[in-house]
Amino acid sequence: MTNSENDHNHLYRNKMILGPMVRIGTLPMRILALQYGADLVYTDEIIDFKLIKSKRYVNDALGTIDFVDDDGVVVFRTCSLEKDRVILQIGTNDPDRAVIAAQMVEDDVAGIDINMGCPKSFSIKGGMGAALLRKPDLVQNIIRSLKAKIRKPISCKIRVFDSLDSTLNLLKLIEEAGANAIAIHGRTIDERPRHPNRNDYIRAAAYTLNIPVIANGDSCRINNYEDMKIFQEKTRASSVMVSRSAMKNCSIFDPSNMIKDVDDVIKEYLKLAIRYDNTTGNTKYCILQMLGNMQEYGIGKLVAGARDLKTISDIYEINDYYENICNSRNLYKQISIIPTSI
Numbered sequence: 001m002t003n004s005e006n007d008h009n010h011l012y013r014n015k016m017i018l019g020p021m022v023r024i025g026t027l028p029m030r031i032l033a034l035q036y037g038a039d040l041v042y043t044d045e046i047i048d049f050k051l052i053k054s055k056r057y058v059n060d061a062l063g064t065i066d067f068v069d070d071d072g073v074v075v076f077r078t079c080s081l082e083k084d085r086v087i088l089q090i091g092t093n094d095p096d097r098a099v100i101a102a103q104m105v106e107d108d109v110a111g112i113d114i115n116m117g118c119p120k121s122f123s124i125k126g127g128m129g130a131a132l133l134r135k136p137d138l139v140q141n142i143i144r145s146l147k148a149k150i151r152k153p154i155s156c157k158i159r160v161f162d163s164l165d166s167t168l169n170l171l172k173l174i175e176e177a178g179a180n181a182i183a184i185h186g187r188t189i190d191e192r193p194r195h196p197n198r199n200d201y202i203r204a205a206a207y208t209l210n211i212p213v214i215a216n217g218d219s220c221r222i223n224n225y226e227d228m229k230i231f232q233e234k235t236r237a238s239s240v241m242v243s244r245s246a247m248k249n250c251s252i253f254d255p256s257n258m259i260k261d262v263d264d265v266i267k268e269y270l271k272l273a274i275r276y277d278n279t280t281g282n283t284k285y286c287i288l289q290m291l292g293n294m295q296e297y298g299i300g301k302l303v304a305g306a307r308d309l310k311t312i313s314d315i316y317e318i319n320d321y322y323e324n325i326c327n328s329r330n331l332y333k334q335i336s337i338i339p340t341s342i
């Protein structure tokens with residue numbers, strides 16, 4: 001193995017990781033996770049087509065890099081704070097498209113991940129996500145193509161099969177094709193959160209593979225950093241990836257086990273949403289997930305009814321922060337977004 005392959009694998013060793021979550025894993029949540037102590041953060045899944053159709057802009061007003069489609073929708077927003085720690089997850093079923101999408105972002109991210117675990121019908125019908133698990137040749141082609149053309153580390157995120165042998169066979173094919181790490185959600189396509197996570201499958205994978213294994217799927221038992229270490233120990237995995245527990249309270253990444261009150265976490269999140277001009281819809285969605293059962297009541301109803309970030313900042317009494325950010329942004333008389341070559 002070359003030095004650079006070693007470095008690529010090393011990126012995923014002994015890390016606490018924010019897992020990919022559609023609509024949740026946008027820039028403010030990723031930065032929040034890093035601030036609390038996460039080592040790596042995955043983006044929400046971005047479909048290759050969408051990325052390919054977007055253009056890269058340097059957004060000086062926000063200090064971000066934006067990938068924006070023809071309708072002005074930001075497909076992916078990132079910034080220098082996360083550059084060495086953000087893994088962009090692509091939804092794909094085609095090696096060439098995967099490469100084009102990855103080439104567009106490779107200078108702005110730490111690594112590229114391929115979603116091979118999403119069981120949603122949108123993914124399966126499109127031959128993406130968990131549909132790939134049944135197409136080992138295509139999986140290898142995608143990984144090999146990415147490894148040949150992309151300078152950054154390449155990882156995959158999979159679900160397990162009912163059979164441990166079949167699971168290990170697929171994992172070996174993924175390793176053989178050159179992947180630098182594999183995140184394993186210990187459930188089959190048909191299993192739901194109420195089914196136990198197959199931690200023994202993850203442990204078997206960790207024993208079998210040489211590349212780092214990232215254990216995922218045990219959020220029900222993860223309430224703080226110590227629980228993540230227990231999950232790591234139980235599975236003997238190199239690293240741990242947490243999704244749902246982090247969505248509910250991102251301070252679980254704090255290595256000192258200091259879990260913050262959800263209200264405080266929401267305020268920190270909201271400041272980042274304002275700072276990075278996150279859309280109102282996405283900000284509301286994330287806050288409501290953090291509020292959980294509380295979203296039906298009081299503050300939850302207010303957030304659900306809010307029409308803009310200013311209103312939400314009023315609800316959480318951080319209007320001064322909101323005004324300051326708006327004023328500093330106005331210093332850019334013309335908020336000029338300058339297209340750059342890719």
Ligand code: FNR
Nearest residue numbers: 019020021022044045115185217218219242243244
């Ligand atoms: C997910 N998950 C997911 N997985 C993935 O590979 N790409 C994605 O975009 C998403 N999106 C997503 C959204 C939401 C709201 C949830 C709750 C989950 C699956 C997720 O990353 C993880 O594999 C599972 O939730 C199991 O891990 P936890 O939650 O037990 O830590």
